[in-house]
Amino acid sequence: MGFQHNTLLELLGGVREFETDVYPENEKLFKSLAYTQQPPTLFITCADSRISPGMLTQTEPGELFLIRNVGNIVPAYGNMVGSVTSAIEYAVGALKVKNIIICGHSNCGAMNALLELNSPKLDAMPTVRRWLCNAEAALASLPDLKAEDAGPEEIKSLAEANVRLQLAHLRTHPVVARALARQELEIEGWYYDIKNGVVKVLDEHSPRSYTVEEAIAYLKDQKKAQGDTPASGS
Numbered sequence: 435m436g437f438q439h440n441t442l443l444e445l446l447g448g449v450r451e452f453e454t455d456v457y458p459e460n461e462k463l464f465k466s467l468a469y470t471q472q473p474p475t476l477f478i479t480c481a482d483s484r485i486s487p488g489m490l491t492q493t494e495p496g497e498l499f500l501i502r503n504v505g506n507i508v509p510a511y512g513n514m515v516g517s518v519t520s521a522i523e524y525a526v527g528a529l530k531v532k533n534i535i536i537c538g539h540s541n542c543g544a545m546n547a548l549l550e551l552n553s554p555k556l557d558a559m560p561t562v563r564r565w566l567c568n569a570e571a572a573l574a575s576l577p578d579l580k581a582e583d584a585g586p587e588e589i590k591s592l593a594e595a596n597v598r599l600q601l602a603h604l605r606t607h608p609v610v611a612r613a614l615a616r617q618e619l620e621i622e623g624w625y626y627d628i629k630n631g632v633v634k635v636l637d638e639h640s641p642r643s644y645t646v647e648e649a650i651a652y653l654k655d656q657k658k659a660q661g662d663t664p665a666s667g668s
């Protein structure tokens with residue numbers, strides 16, 4: 435384990451290091467971001483502390499508009515007016531992001547809790563229970579799974595099913611549906627394996643998944659094919 439900022443004092447020490455070392459090294463970048471942001475991507479992931487979206491995608495400040503919550507959940511449109519809905523509207527409607535990623539992950543506590551939605555264990559967390567109802571349909575892909583039998587593989591399958599469910603929910607947001615219809619937006623689901631440092635790109639409509647290499651090759655082919663197609667004149 436690396437050094438942990440366990441106390442407030444240590445956390446402030448980290449900020450001091452940012453101010454004295456990191457900021458000066460990146461001053462140009464931060465100055466360029468002072469009054470504007472144009473992030474190309476909305477990145478939706480779990481609140482889990484082990485996920486560092488910037489590190490994972492090797493992006494810099496200003497590149498990812500972030501939504502984080504317990505279980506990387508996107509309530510279907512109309513179910514709830516809240517931070518997720520408004521952030522999606524703002525990201526797509528105002529910032530005109532080009533990509534939306536929903537990223538689930540290994541060993542997700544929310545997926546474990548989902549398997550025990552009706553257990554007394556969640557009695558002390560009534561809002562977590564209600565929130566996780568937005569992911570309940572993901573359980574349909576593993577109908578006989580019990581919490582006590584769920585190992586890393588089962589939790590992984592559930593996390594992947596949850597990402598697919600949340601992609602479907604995302605499509606119910608009118609601002610997203612409009613941008614997709616105009617082909618101004620691409621959406622994709624990922625699964626991040628913390629232990630092995632590997633991301634899988636999920637097929638939205640089947641249990642298949644692809645390595646990042648495969649996904650890159652596919653996108654390159656697709657772009658090439660589009661480039662080869664004569665303009666339709668519309």
Ligand SMILES: [Zn+2]
Binds near residue numbers: 543
């Ligand atoms: Zn999680």
